[in-house]
Amino acid sequence: MLQTPLVSWPPRRSRELVTVRSRVAAGLVRSAAVVMAVVMAPVLAAGAADPAVVAKSGSGEIVACASCHGAQGEGMASFPRLAGLNAEYLRRQMATIADGTRKNAVMEPIVIALGEKGMREMADYYASLPPPKGTDEVPGAESPGATLALRGDWDRNIPACVSCHGPGGVGVGDSFPALAGQLPNYIVSQLKAWKDGTRKNDPLELMRHLSAKLSEAEMRDVASWFAGQRSMRAPPARESSP
Ligand code: HEC
Numbered sequence: 001m002l003q004t005p006l007v008s009w010p011p012r013r014s015r016e017l018v019t020v021r022s023r024v025a026a027g028l029v030r031s032a033a034v035v036m037a038v039v040m041a042p043v044l045a046a047g048a049a050d051p052a053v054v055a056k057s058g059s060g061e062i063v064a065c066a067s068c069h070g071a072q073g074e075g076m077a078s079f080p081r082l083a084g085l086n087a088e089y090l091r092r093q094m095a096t097i098a099d100g101t102r103k104n105a106v107m108e109p110i111v112i113a114l115g116e117k118g119m120r121e122m123a124d125y126y127a128s129l130p131p132p133k134g135t136d137e138v139p140g141a142e143s144p145g146a147t148l149a150l151r152g153d154w155d156r157n158i159p160a161c162v163s164c165h166g167p168g169g170v171g172v173g174d175s176f177p178a179l180a181g182q183l184p185n186y187i188v189s190q191l192k193a194w195k196d197g198t199r200k201n202d203p204l205e206l207m208r209h210l211s212a213k214l215s216e217a218e219m220r221d222v223a224s225w226f227a228g229q230r231s232m233r234a235p236p237a238r239e240s241s242p
Pocket residue numbers: 054055062063064065066067068069078079080081082085090091093094102103104106107110114122123177189190193
């Protein structure tokens with residue numbers, strides 16, 4: 001989305017990282033405004049397709065989202081969790097699948113059939129669903145995945161994942177998606193997609209540079225650590241609301 005790098009990569013100090021973060025956020029806010037200014041053709045025809053119905057049953061050539069993303073958008077196998085992710089992030093991902101900067105043969109015909117309006121409605125719908133609670137098997141604090149997620153590896157210029165993705169991977173705004181409770185196979189598939197160049201939609205190529213440095217074993221370790229984290233909006237196990 002941003003055409004010229006605003007800062008050098010990799011950021012060497014955490015202050016520089018904060019600058020990267022805020023500039024990415026500012027850039028994306030600007031580009032989102034441009035996109036919204038464009039008049040979009042309604043594709044989910046007015047009144048014809050309720051997002052909840054499309055999600056469960058599909059509409060015309062659009063296959064039910066639930067058949068891959070789970071009944072509540074919780075994800076399954078390599079199909080990502082969508083429930084409770086940021087709406088603008090989800091919308092942008094579908095838009096970049098439509099324009100080919102993120103290549104995915106399965107999602108591409110679906111997002112094209114949805115159109116701009118449908119993508120926005122589906123994004124709002126999934127963002128409003130409660131996020132899944134994450135798996136119960138959380139790798140320990142000293143596992144290699146936890147180390148990479150929480151501390152990174154500065155000798156190799158790998159920043160801690162949580163420095164961008166928020167504490168425990170809860171996500172930050174519409175630029176840095178939640179990784180907590182995300183499907184581990186999906187996290188690995190995206191890291192590989194950046195490494196292979198089939199996903200090119202990340203601002204400043206932040207994720208491409210990072211993924212290129214990770215081994216497959218590291219990808220798996222860090223993915224299972226995040227999969228075990230609870231999402232911020234998920235209720236903690238033992239505290240039920242009054
Ligand atoms: C046949 C299976 C299938 C169906 C049906 C499907 N998806 Fe997907 N979806 C996928 C796959 C696979 C990916 C991961 C793409 C990749 O690896 O880049 C994905 C990714 C996504 C993403 C990106 C998530 C992220 O975190 O970046 C969004 C948003 C999404 N799908 C929305 C939808 C919506 C909305 C529907 C229904 C209108 C839908 N999908 C139907 C398989 C499916």
